[in-house]
Amino acid sequence: MRTERWPLERVRAQPRRAVRDVDALARSIAEVGLLQPLVVAEDGTLLAGYHRYLALRELGWQEAPVVVLDLDALRRELATLEENLVRHELTELERAEHLRRQKEIYELLYPWTRDGVRQNLALTKVESGDEDPADTMTAGYKGNEEEDLSPIDSTPPFARHVERVAGVDERTVRRLVRIAERLTPETKGIVRGTKVEDNQKALLYLAKLPPEVQPRAARLMVEGVPPRLAAARAEREMRESAPIPAGADPLLPPEIVYIHGDFREGMANLVDGAAALVLTDPPYAEDAVGLYGDVARHAARVLAEGGSLLAYAGQSHLREVMEELGRHLRYWWTLALLHRHGGQTIFGKDVWIRWKPVLWYVRSGRGTAEIVPDLVEGSSPEKGAHPWAQGAEEVRPLIRALTLPGDLVLDPMAGSGAFLWAAFLEGRRAVGWEVDPERYEQGRAWLMEQYARWQEGREEEGYAAVD
Structure with a gap:
């Protein structure tokens, strides 16, 4: 492998049907330069950096730095790695690192096997009628028994290739590669030489965690804490140590921060992954649909991996609301909240509504395993604050099902503060915003009243215990 400067006309790039954000990449290169060279074979075939290549052509560059790879040397390294995978006793982490390196080499040798590239190349070939230039790179590939097919058709994706040559099923291959790609060097160093290094389940739990949380969870696992509990505890400790917005009210419990202001500004100031749950009841009018998208956009950043967003919604604009939420988070389920007051009639639709959707979206996947019923019994609304308030x-x-004690719960449109109070009663911390000054004052007064009653109840319990 060596780095050189080549004329761009010497680079042989196979056209693709689908390209993305080339203009934006060109602007970035014009501002800060080319941070990563193109990767080419000795004969000039472009192995990696197709979008960078297009951007350089768009900018009018005549030459560019390239990394030139010796394909024969890569094939020899790939063969050695494949032999080690079959013959040597490796830990799960070592297997993961072997497979990651194998994947890197394999997809340099056979770039059309990368995700999404095979179809683009095949479609381009059909449309243009050109001969397949990938033929120049297939010499030495031993896994092709279908000689009448083109390399694009016959060369399998990496995971399938490993299944054929090493007998490791595709799903396991993808899991192990994901482990090697996502674990930080510090985390790998912590688990090396311990039982965790050979525990695929534990390594997968670590790989799903944010990089800043992995070392903490890894140390807990090395100490003998079960993987799931170690991951949950490490995330909880990170969230508890994360700063929450200023604005503590001396007349409210310290676990509740209720802020008069726009949630978009407030959530923008929270650190990444600070919250376990976003729980809110936005307005249901058509002109408020965009608020759901704003909530989801911020939630996608401030929620921890596996965190949830629960958003109450009306029926009239449900499709548009779900589209807004789905742009930023993964849909999980729809819960049905039964109206305690018996429902209402929607005139014009001629429907008697007995339930309300509570839309459940997650960041990546769900982080807790407790069973959640999808039928929720409505409670008496807290009407002291405003007419649309919900019950705590x-x-x-x-x-309880979606968070752990001490976790942070957010309500971007807190209104009466009922959801903040519910979080407090469950031993969680809560932060909420209300932009309307009158509703904010009403909600604050209601929270103060609940807190005063709660304190009185605690005192009475203390007196009873003394008696």
């Missing part, structure tokens, strides 16, 4: 009791089981 109805969401307490959801908070």
Whole structure:
């Protein structure tokens, strides 16, 4: 492998049907330069950097730095790695690192096997009628028994190739590669030489965690804490140590921060992954649909991996609301909240509504395993603040199921503060925003009243214990 400067006309790039963001990449290169060279074979075939190549052509560059790879040397290294995978006793982490390196080499030798590239090349070939230039790179590939097919058709994706030559099923290959790619060097160093290094389940738990949380969880696993508990504990400790917005009210419990202001500004100031749950009840009018998208956009950043967003919604614009939420988070389920007051009639639709959707979206996947019923019994609304307020009791089981004690719960449109109070009663911390000054003052007054009653109840319990 060597680095040189080549004329761009010497680079042989196979056209693709689908390209993305070339203009943006060209602007970035014009501002900060080319940070990563193109990767080419000795004969000039472009192995990696197709979008960078297009951007350089768009900018009018005549030459560019390239990394020139010796394909024969790569094939020899690939063969050695494949032999080691079959013959040597490796830990799960060592297998993961072997497979990651194998994948890197394999997809340099056979770039059309990368995700999404095979179809683009095949479609381009059909449309242009050109001979397949990938033929120049297939010499030495031993896994092709279908000689009448083109390399694009016959060369399998990496995971399938490993299954054929090493007998490791595709799903396991993908899992192990993901482990090697996502674990930080510090995390790998912590688990090396311990039982965790050979525990695929534990390594997968670590790989799903944010990089800043992995070392903490790895140390807990090395100490003997079960993988799932170690991951949950490490995430909880990270969230508890994360700063929350200023604005503590001396008349409210320190676990509740209720802020008069726009949630978009407030959530922008939270650190990444600070919250376990976003729970909110936005307005249901058509002109408020965009608020759901704003909530989801911020939630996608401030939620921890596996965190959830629960958003109450009306029926009239449900499709548009779900589209807004789905742009930023992964849909998980729709819960049905039964109306305690018996429902209402929607005139014009001629429908008597007995339930309300509670839309459940997650960041990546779900981080807790407790069973959640999708039928939620509505509780008496807290009407002291405003006419659309919801009850606190109805969401307490959801908070228990989707968070751990000490976790941070956010309500971007807190209104009466009922959801903040529910989080407090479940031993969680809560932050909420309300932009309307009148509703904010009403909600703050209601929270103060609940807190005063709660304190009185604690005192009475203390007196009873003394008696």
